[in-house]
Amino acid sequence: MSAIDYMIDNDGAGDFAADATRPGDLDQLRPLPRISIHAFCESEAVQRLMERCGQDRRMAKVSLRITGGSVAAAANMFASVSTPNLIILETATEPRALLSELAPLAEVCDPSTKVIIIGRHNDIALYRELIRNGISEYMVSPVGMADILTAISAIFVDPEAEPLGRSLAFIGAKGGCGSSVIAHNCAWGISHLFSTETILADLDLPYGTANIDFDQDPPQGIAEAVFAPERLDEVFLDRLLTKCSEHLSLLAAPSMLDRAYDFESAAFHPILEVLQRSAPVSVLDVPHAWSDWTRSVLAEADEVVITAVPDLASLRNTKNLLDAMKKLRPNDRTPHLVLNQVGMPKRPEIAPNEFCESLEIEAAAIIPFDAVLFGNASNSGRMIAEIDRKAPAAETFSQLAHLLTGRTAIKKARRGGLGKVLARLGRR
Structure with missing residues (x-):
């Protein structure tokens, strides 16, 4: 057996006692x-x-x-x-x-x-x-x-290697719940608040909206990377990125239906590896789909954020996602839950405390419905904090940016009541 260089603790022997893994x-x-x-x-x-x-x-x-x-x-x-x-x-x-x-x-x-x-x-x-x-x-x-x-x-693992950046994956519990808007505003917040180089990767190749939300029209983006993995390295990636602000770059989706976007499980692995080597933070806007490649992306990410709206379909889908993540990521933190579009007029809703109680999870953020604010931001290609930095939603995105980067923990949403909505699902 060959000897190797070995680093031991300060006392010369190392601490061999093991606690439960967190x-x-x-x-x-x-x-x-x-x-x-x-x-x-x-x-x-x-x-x-x-x-x-x-x-x-x-x-x-x-x-x-x-x-x-x-x-x-x-x-x-x-x-x-x-x-x-x-x-x-x-x-x-x-x-x-x-x-x-x-x-x-x-x-x-x-x-x-x-x-x-x-x-x-x-x-x-x-x-x-x-x-x-x-x-x-x-x-x-x-x-x-x-x-x-x-x-x-x-x-x-080479101790001299550059530290890998963190990857944050955002996925919606159902279509139209605003997961992409949450991802884009969090990416902008991380880059703006901490002056941290951040890459936003729009993985929804046929329908991605990151280019619209940032008022960009890039000639190339993630499609060139995923369809030519043999060319992919830091230099090639840099040519595909579009600068959105001083510290935020976009790897845009083509948002075109000129071809089918069928990928195998490992199709995005090379992209994720290069992203981690290229920036301290990578935000992955994952489409609302369940396939081998989306499972693989969610399994590899450092943090997962699930966006849901307070209705029964979202509750069922969120529970299924949480259960799936527990199997895919048994040794990682539970995904963060964002409840979006809360308080939409005339829409019957599940109260946020009952929604969270049923899932046995705290909401990382609860974002009220505000059609005017979010609509103006979308139509003008700007982020919420750029439209109104004093808006409650802007503060929420700031807190999420702190939470996801580990800068600080945000105040948890309160829970209460005896939410029994999942029991209703079981009887349906």
Whole structure:
């Protein structure tokens, strides 16, 4: 086994105690590269932990195999097959016998293979001896998912690489609920409030409205990127961007019906990767559709915002989206909910507190219906804060910009009552 450079904590030994993994623990981790990992687990707990790791979006490119077995089982297997990039071993062996147990495995390991050991003994002398003998990391159980992913990242992700930008995906619970307007105003707010370079990508190729909302008529945009992924890099992307303001650029949709826009699951992966390398914040305006590629985009984004209006169809669709996101993103924060067009005259509505109570989620923002303000903004190709910076909606977009960039948490909408609307859905 080959030795690697390893950074330890200030006390020289590292802190091996693991707490329960929280979504925030994983926020700063970069996606892992295309590597192969084989984990040998002696306990069901570690096997379940590795299965959870395999479901995380940061492991999307990783080929992970999990086997119930000991260090000896790993040595027997790799005596006849090549070793992967990384082997993760769980063992309960006593410290004085552990190196002897690892010897047969060392004889069959490729020189480039890295090894992480999850042991039972918090022994600093053992830890130092293992590192000297080429083990990449020794962790004391119980360990959490954040510990595993951090350890893998420390081995395979270049610490000198530029930090990746954050991607914020906006999707509507149904058509016409205003998700694109929310996305565009949040993108403008982030770029304007924090002087942060922001890219707004309109992924609704046939019907996108970002070019209208910003009064732009770009000759090219996202279609050139998605249909020519082999050309895509930071230089090519820069040629496709349209400058909307000092710190905001637009990757516009063609908004034309001259061809069908059928995409496979990974069609937008190259674009998202280049966007993350090109700007600190990327806002993704995802169309109201459910396909392989929209699922893939939502699964990869750092944050997801669902926009809904207070009616029964939106409630049902929002619940379905939240359930789907929980499966697609089991280790990430719950998507943010924005209730839009609240208080539309003569429209029967579900009260916001009942809407949220039924979903067991707090609304990140509640935006009142204001046809004049939003209509004027749309028709003039300007953002809400440009039309009236003192409007309540402008303040709401400012708070959303703070929330989504992690600058501060905004005040949650109040909930109350005994919302039973989902029970009504079940009886329909």
